[in-house]
Amino acid sequence: MAIQPISKFGANGESLAEYRIRRRNGRKSRELSTKTQLRVRDGIGCRWPGCEYWKHGVIVEGAHLVDKGMGGDPKQIRTKLELMIRLCKVHHQGPQSIHSGHREIEFLTERKADGPCAFKSRKTLLDRWTTDGIENDWDVRSHRNEAAADECEDDE
Numbered sequence: 001m002a003i004q005p006i007s008k009f010g011a012n013g014e015s016l017a018e019y020r021i022r023r024r025n026g027r028k029s030r031e032l033s034t035k036t037q038l039r040v041r042d043g044i045g046c047r048w049p050g051c052e053y054w055k056h057g058v059i060v061e062g063a064h065l066v067d068k069g070m071g072g073d074p075k076q077i078r079t080k081l082e083l084m085i086r087l088c089k090v091h092h093q094g095p096q097s098i099h100s101g102h103r104e105i106e107f108l109t110e111r112k113a114d115g116p117c118a119f120k121s122r123k124t125l126l127d128r129w130t131t132d133g134i135e136n137d138w139d140v141r142s143h144r145n146e147a148a149a150d151e152c153e154d155d156e
Contacts, residue, residue: 034081044060046086048119049135053088053089054088061087061089062086063092064083065083065113082111085113118135
């Protein structure tokens with residue numbers, strides 16, 4: 001018996017290529033939805049205490065606080081709102097950033113990034129951690145409103 005190529009895949013009778021495109025687009029739309037929710041929660045600026053880089057044009061992006069790994073995140077396990085935070089490019093991927101190991105964010109409650117966090121840094125990888133700032137619940141709730149007010153003032 002000869003091996004037949006798969007012409008139709010899945011219950012819908014779609015081709016394998018159509019199935020893969022539909023599955024990929026579904027993942028992308030869920031990730032975009034999460035990023036939108038992240039912007040609503042954290043506001044338009046960088047959440048690192050005292051950061052003003054974003055006011056001077058540095059890009060602000062959603063940072064995964066748990067690495068996605070080489071295979072990405074096909075099951076959307078690590079792309080959850082409580083495991084992401086908005087940071088500017090300097091604090092997220094710069095030479096003294098979370099990715100370089102010079103900065104760290106510690107969750108203070110079981111709500112993870114949805115709640116208050118402690119922001120720590122160190123000059124070299126051998127140094128001890130120093131705390132740059134600790135949020136309280138009021139900071140988390142009001143951060144979005146302050147960032148939105150700053151943006152409105154810039155528009156005028």
